[in-house]
Amino acid sequence: MRAAAAPRSDLRVDDPVAVLADFAARLSWDDLPGEVRRHAADMLLDTLGVMIWGAQDTFLGAFRQKVLRGERGSVTIYGTADRADPATAALFNAATTTVTQIDEGHRRALGHPGIHIIPAALAIAEREEMSGRDLVTAIVAAYEVAVRIGRSMRPLKPGIHAHGHWAVVAAAVAGAKLLGGDAQMLAETIESAATLTLRPTTRTVNEGATAHHLGVGLGTQNAVQVAYAAAAGMTGSPGTLTGYLGPDSAVEFRPGLLVEGLTGDAMRFEILDSYFKFLPMCAHALTTIEAVDALRGRVPSADAVRSVRVRTYGLAAELSNPRPPARLAAKFSIPFGVAARLISDDRRLSSLHDRDLGDPALIDLMARVDVAADPDLDRLYPNARPSIVEVELADGTRLSERRDMPKGDAANPATADELFAKFLELASPALGQRQADELGRMALAIADVDSVADLAWAGAKHI
Numbered sequence: 190m191r192a193a194a195a196p197r198s199d200l201r202v203d204d205p206v207a208v209l210a211d212f213a214a215r216l217s218w219d220d221l222p223g224e225v226r227r228h229a230a231d232m233l234l235d236t237l238g239v240m241i242w243g244a245q246d247t248f249l250g251a252f253r254q255k256v257l258r259g260e261r262g263s264v265t266i267y268g269t270a271d272r273a274d275p276a277t278a279a280l281f282n283a284a285t286t287t288v289t290q291i292d293e294g295h296r297r298a299l300g301h302p303g304i305h306i307i308p309a310a311l312a313i314a315e316r317e318e319m320s321g322r323d324l325v326t327a328i329v330a331a332y333e334v335a336v337r338i339g340r341s342m343r344p345l346k347p348g349i350h351a352h353g354h355w356a357v358v359a360a361a362v363a364g365a366k367l368l369g370g371d372a373q374m375l376a377e378t379i380e381s382a383a384t385l386t387l388r389p390t391t392r393t394v395n396e397g398a399t400a401h402h403l404g405v406g407l408g409t410q411n412a413v414q415v416a417y418a419a420a421a422g423m424t425g426s427p428g429t430l431t432g433y434l435g436p437d438s439a440v441e442f443r444p445g446l447l448v449e450g451l452t453g454d455a456m457r458f459e460i461l462d463s464y465f466k467f468l469p470m471c472a473h474a475l476t477t478i479e480a481v482d483a484l485r486g487r488v489p490s491a492d493a494v495r496s497v498r499v500r501t502y503g504l505a506a507e508l509s510n511p512r513p514p515a516r517l518a519a520k521f522s523i524p525f526g527v528a529a530r531l532i533s534d535d536r537r538l539s540s541l542h543d544r545d546l547g548d549p550a551l552i553d554l555m556a557r558v559d560v561a562a563d564p565d566l567d568r569l570y571p572n573a574r575p576s577i578v579e580v581e582l583a584d585g586t587r588l589s590e591r592r593d594m595p596k597g598d599a600a601n602p603a604t605a606d607e608l609f610a611k612f613l614e615l616a617s618p619a620l621g622q623r624q625a626d627e628l629g630r631m632a633l634a635i636a637d638v639d640s641v642a643d644l645a646w647a648g649a650k651h652i
Contacts, residue, residue: 205444205447206380206430206447207376208447208451209362210376212330212451213331213333213375214370214371216326216329216333218325218636221325221329225329225460226636228461229325229332229460230632232293232303232460233307233324233325233328233632233635234608234609234629235611236286236303237267237616237648238613238616239285239286239292240286240308241267241615241619241620241625242288242289242538242618243268243285243286244266244268244281245268248399248402249402250269253271261273262275262277263316264277264279264645265315266278267282267285267311267645269649269650270651270652272649275316275413275417276413276414279309280407280409281406282311283405283406284406289542290517291469291615292466294463294466294472295339297343297459297462297571298335298340299343299344299351299571300339300351300355300356302331302359303463304352304356304405305335305352305357305359305408305409306332306363309361309409309412310324310328310363311644312364313363313367313416314327314367317367317368318641318642320641321637321639321644324635324638324641330363331362331366333459334358334362335356335358336459336460337447337450337451338356339351339355340443341439341447344440346440348391349388349389349438350389350404352405353387353404353408353409354388354438355386355434355438356408357382357411357412358382358434360382360408360412360413361381361411361419362378363412364413364415365415367416368416368417368420374419376425378415379425379430380425381423381424382415382425383433384425384426384429384433384434386408387404389404394517394520394521395518395521396514397513397514397518430447431447461599462599464595464599466595467595467603468541469520469538469541471520472574473502473505474505474520474521474522475595476505476574476575476576476594477527477592478527479596480578481497481590484590485531485534488580491550493583493584494557494580495557495581495582496581497557497558497581498578499527499558499576499579500579501523501566501576501577502566502569502575503570504570505560505562505570505574505576508521508522508523509522509524510524511555511558512555513525516542519546523558524556525551526541527554527555527558531554532550532551537614538614574598575592577590577591578591612625612632616629620648624647631644631647
């Protein structure tokens with residue numbers, strides 16, 4: 190793959206922030222290969238659908254009304270009739286993305302860069318009346334920065350959740366690039382954002398606490414404010430990313446990964462390795478649920494199941510809670526996902542999302558699901574997400590299925606029709622079929638959109 194614009198020859202390659210900032214500042218639309226442009230448009234489409242569905246959440250709706258109180262700003266909150274200032278709109282748009290747990294991610298970075306970057310970029314691009322090409326270029330530049338930061342810090346120290354953390358730095362980069370930032374301004378943005386990230390706990394998702402949604406939301410709000418502050422001349426403290434955020438957050442910080450692939454003759458765009466999800470569950474549960482789906486036709490009924498044994502890699506095996514206390518927590522429970530899929534043939538996203546956690550049949554079956562880490566499978570992660578599901582029926586019959594990579598991963602890609610169908614399923618209940626279709630087609634043709642404000646108009650409710 191051809192490289193983006195070459196880095197300046199006067200840059201010190203031992204200064205990772207300078208390299209990242211120079212790359213992000215110099216990247217242009219013309220530098221983006223066609224497959225990168227198409228993938229970024231797919232990511233925009235997917236994230237818009239996730240935002241619109243999540244915006245219908247009862248808690249977030251009440252939260253918006255408490256904050257906005259009828260005030261009208263310049264930026265759209267997608268899937269609603271509300272508008273706000275750029276930072277507040279970014280907060281609400283980003284917070285929606287964790288409601289459904291069906292957002293994009295990057296396996297090797299161990300996080301979800303797009304749900305931070307895209308809401309921040311949309312807010313600033315709409316407010317500043319930027320073009321679709323400007324939007325995509327900023328998203329790609331920021332995504333490349335994000336993945337390299339995420340990989341350099343992977344894994345985070347136990348108990349730290351990635352939402353609202355390292356991807357906030359990249360979201361600020363997207364905003365600052367849209368505001369015309371040069372390499373110096375982007376370096377100030379990176380160092381400033383590195384001291385203004387959040388440090389959320391993984392307990393919020395395990396316990397189903399809705400504070401989890403504000404990790405991405407408040408982190409992205411910070412990113413927008415950092416971008417505007419950098420444009421106003423704010424300075425950051427040199428070495429904050431490499432001397433503070435990285436070492437303080439990572440089990441083993443590896444600063445060399447911050448510039449990997451940016452200083453040679455050929456560049457691999459990391460955005461091409463992002464994944465899309467087709468089940469509203471944590472990504473670590475996806476291969477297990479897909480294996481269950483493959484078995485479902487051979488299982489007479491949920492009542493016929495004596496036990497289910499799941500063997501998977503270590504991070505996935507941590508999702509073993511047999512009694513998740515809330516809907517959000519259920520999305521991080523393999524026993525829930527297995528039991529819910531065995532009980533119901535309904536494959537709509539809303540079916541799994543809205544499952545009654547108090548259903549006695551569900552509770553009973555979850556208790557019969559055993560989840561364990563398999564060292565042999567653990568060695569395959571992160572290059573794969575292996576899971577083996579073994580079902581024993583009441584008559585002694587044993588059934589088994591294995592899946593190694595879920596639908597939507599770069600190694601098991603979804604089709605354009607599958608992505609669009611997912612988008613319509615997410616967006617149509619809020620916008621109506623016709624408006625959702627219009628928005629989706631506009632997102633896929635984002636390169637032809639003269640003003641992101643037009644995209645935002647198509648993504649808002651009009652009362």
